Amino acid sequence: MKKNVKWAVIFGCVVLLCAGVIFFGQFSHGTTSAEIYVDGRLYKVIYDLGRQDLQSFRVETEHGYNVICYKSGKIWVSEADCANQTCVKYAKASLVGETIVCAPHKLVIKIVGTDYKKVDAVT
Ligand SMILES: [Zn+2]
Numbered sequence: 077m078k079k080n081v082k083w084a085v086i087f088g089c090v091v092l093l094c095a096g097v098i099f100f101g102q103f104s105h106g107t108t109s110a111e112i113y114v115d116g117r118l119y120k121v122i123y124d125l126g127r128q129d130l131q132s133f134r135v136e137t138e139h140g141y142n143v144i145c146y147k148s149g150k151i152w153v154s155e156a157d158c159a160n161q162t163c164v165k166y167a168k169a170s171l172v173g174e175t176i177v178c179a180p181h182k183l184v185i186k187i188v189g190t191d192y193k194k195v196d197a198v199t
Pocket of ligand 1: 156158159160161162163164177178179180181
């Protein structure tokens with residue numbers, strides 16, 4: 077009986093350790109955020125970039141609009157009424173430091189992470 081309890085404790089520890097690794101892995105994956113600038117000013121910060129369900133919102137600038145979507149750590153412009161449509165054609169951004177720019181609307185989407193902010197604070 078005592079032997080069984082000992083094994084149960086060991087098994088429990090292993091399960092907890094695995095759960096911890098999975099949790100930590102997801103946590104570290106979810107640290108990226110996105111900053112959206114309009115005309116050089118911070119317009120919005122997205123902290124839940126790692127969400128599994130598709131999110132989208134519309135940014136109204138004085139030059140036009142951009143519809144921004146994000147899901148699973150990726151962000152992109154799905155629709156815009158700018159002349160060149162460059163922002164819509166951009167590849168989905170997901171890595172820290174990546175940017176999506178809509179020059180006609182003076183809109184910038186920048187991926188930031190915890191490490192990136194530390195670097196930024198030093199410089
Ligand atoms: Zn654009």
